[in-house]
Amino acid sequence: MNNLVGLINEHGANANIVGAVETYTVHQLMVYANAYRQTYSHLSKQPAALVYTNAASFIVGMLAFDGYCSRLYLCSDVLAKDLDANITRITIDIADASLTKHPSSVSVVESFVGEDQEQERLRGRVTTDSQYPNVVTQWCLATSGTSGKPKWFAHTLASLTLNCKTSPRLRDLCWANLYQAYRYAGLQVLLQVLISGATLVDDDSDDLLLKMQRWVNTNVNAISATPSMWRQMLMSNHLHNIPMQRITLGGEIADQSLLDNLAKLHPTASIAHIYASTEAGVGFVVKDKLAGFPVSWLQQGVSNAQLAIDEKQHLRIKPKHELDAQLTTLTDDNGYLDTQDLVRLEGGRVIFLGRASGVINVGGNKVPPEKVESVILLVEGVLQAKVYGQPNSVLGNLVVADIVIAPNHDWSNLSRTVREQCKLLLQRFEIPVKLRKIDSLVMSPTGKLNRSDDHV
Amino acid sequence: MNIEQTVQRAMHDVAELSDCQLIEPIKSDTLLLQSGLDSLGYAMLVAQLEEELGIDPFTELAITVYPATFAEFVAVYARGLEQQGQ
Numbered sequence A: 001m002n003n004l005v006g007l008i009n010e011h012g013a014n015a016n017i018v019g020a021v022e023t024y025t026v027h028q029l030m031v032y033a034n035a036y037r038q039t040y041s042h043l044s045k046q047p048a049a050l051v052y053t054n055a056a057s058f059i060v061g062m063l064a065f066d067g068y069c070s071r072l073y074l075c076s077d078v079l080a081k082d083l084d085a086n087i088t089r090i091t092i093d094i095a096d097a098s099l100t101k102h103p104s105s106v107s108v109v110e111s112f113v114g115e116d117q118e119q120e121r122l123r124g125r126v127t128t129d130s131q132y133p134n135v136v137t138q139w140c141l142a143t144s145g146t147s148g149k150p151k152w153f154a155h156t157l158a159s160l161t162l163n164c165k166t167s168p169r170l171r172d173l174c175w176a177n178l179y180q181a182y183r184y185a186g187l188q189v190l191l192q193v194l195i196s197g198a199t200l201v202d203d204d205s206d207d208l209l210l211k212m213q214r215w216v217n218t219n220v221n222a223i224s225a226t227p228s229m230w231r232q233m234l235m236s237n238h239l240h241n242i243p244m245q246r247i248t249l250g251g252e253i254a255d256q257s258l259l260d261n262l263a264k265l266h267p268t269a270s271i272a273h274i275y276a277s278t279e280a281g282v283g284f285v286v287k288d289k290l291a292g293f294p295v296s297w298l299q300q301g302v303s304n305a306q307l308a309i310d311e312k313q314h315l316r317i318k319p320k321h322e323l324d325a326q327l328t329t330l331t332d333d334n335g336y337l338d339t340q341d342l343v344r345l346e347g348g349r350v351i352f353l354g355r356a357s358g359v360i361n362v363g364g365n366k367v368p369p370e371k372v373e374s375v376i377l378l379v380e381g382v383l384q385a386k387v388y389g390q391p392n393s394v395l396g397n398l399v400v401a402d403i404v405i406a407p408n409h410d411w412s413n414l415s416r417t418v419r420e421q422c423k424l425l426l427q428r429f430e431i432p433v434k435l436r437k438i439d440s441l442v443m444s445p446t447g448k449l450n451r452s453d454d455h456v
Numbered sequence B: 001m002n003i004e005q006t007v008q009r010a011m012h013d014v015a016e017l018s019d020c021q022l023i024e025p026i027k028s029d030t031l032l033l034q035s036g037l038d039s040l041g042y043a044m045l046v047a048q049l050e051e052e053l054g055i056d057p058f059t060e061l062a063i064t065v066y067p068a069t070f071a072e073f074v075a076v077y078a079r080g081l082e083q084q085g086q
Helices: A004-010 A026-039 A055-065 A077-081 A097-101 A103-112 A115-122 A184-196 A208-217 A227-234 A256-265 A325-330 A369-376 A411-425 B003-017 B039-053 B070-085
Strands: A016-018 A023-025 A047-051 A071-075 A088-091 A138-144 A150-156 A174-176 A199-201 A222-225 A246-250 A270-277 A281-286 A305-309 A314-319 A337-346 A349-355 A360-362 A365-367 A382-392 A396-405 A434-437
Touching: A004 A055, A004 A184, A016 A026, A016 A055, A023 A026, A026 A055, A047 A055, A047 A077, A055 A184, A071 A077, A138 A184, A150 A325, A174 A184, A184 A199, A184 A222, A184 A270, A208 A227, A222 A227, A227 A246, A227 A256, A227 B039, A246 A256, A256 A270, A281 A305, A281 A314, A325 A337, A349 A360, A360 A382, A360 A396, A365 A369, A369 A382, A369 A396, A369 A411, A382 B039, A396 A411, A396 B039, A411 A434, B003 B039, B003 B070, B039 B070
Parallel strands: A016 A199, A047 A071, A047 A088, A071 A138, A174 A199, A174 A222, A222 A246, A246 A270, A396 A434
Antiparallel strands: A016 A023, A138 A150, A270 A281, A305 A314, A314 A337, A337 A349, A360 A365, A382 A396
């Protein structure tokens, strides 16, 4: 079966979601899912947007509408605002007390808790209602475009779960939820938990220390996080209290010293860095605790892809699954996609250097320099601006800006205005941490800002 | 100004720039993750100290234990400066 319920049943439906207040089994979530599908029965074979509230509720939506809706946009409430007005927004919060006042929810939920379901639960399966259209849903994930406007990329469940593994050992894992689940990396954690029948500990605290204390109490032993998040966790006294079995890094370049530190603290844990992108889906996983990946993979390929380096030193990847049509322009005649990641060969390894497009990766958040430049250029007296990343040992990169100002303008006043403008129009991680006044910027013969001397 | 004061002052500068509320007072045993700076704040702090002191000990030293407290953080910089002077 091509849908999420089928995949979960294939390996025994054992997943548990430990929420802030309550723990839910996947069977309970399925009951809610069936109810929501009835409430939104008019969305059969139609597109819909699923707005994130918490992990358990998001999973209810995934179970309800995968294989039911034609397209499922996974989003936050901010991303939802940007979507076409015709697409129905679905916000589910099963922990919300007001849900019990929602007429179409409770009555339906209760009607589904029947004897048949209990028997299926004992058989290790979750059940769906009979009106299941069984369509192949396109799952749509957003990424920032150059202009900063989200771009949506379609995936199938098959491509999203290529890397999900199952085994009795994986079933025993208890994952912490650190990512936004409507983003690629967060979705990977959710799907891995559901399909392998593991446990997910979800909480909405922003305080990392509180989170880590809770992980100790809830027996978390598997964490997926960006290298920046791992460095922050290492800067606490708690990581050694967590009996890590699985350490996963993704979203940024995993450097050797970080891998060494994690391996030293948790010598028996498996450590994997995942190379993946929202646009193309998962690429490959490196498990040998070394930065980059082995050069031999360029000849042999890896499990789900063939790899190559082109003349511009960009990594090219040819996945087994079909890519979103928007990527056609970046794909060569042999089906290899230009990942725009700059790489270098170094001692038998292929090492990542950064993004060729100049996109700055601040702790896993992608910042298109053009977006920041356009905000700086709004300030009167700014003639030119060039935004780029400055390497940083805590967050991978920080945003900095070189600015050329018009004569008879005061730099001190002007830089303050630039900073205020940035605070007003940009997210915190997008705001340049340093503004440098320079005399001129090099332009290419076509009049474009010369990015060839990027500070990668 | 000694290294501890330099770090303290840099923390205040960064807190203001990055819209973080620093707790008062920052003491030796204050946990870094509870000082009020978030990860962006720390990144900016390390960048600012690199500008002022000329070192980023997290890149240059093979640090085996990440600092958890303010005193440990200062010690990492003190050691970095010492090694640089050698």
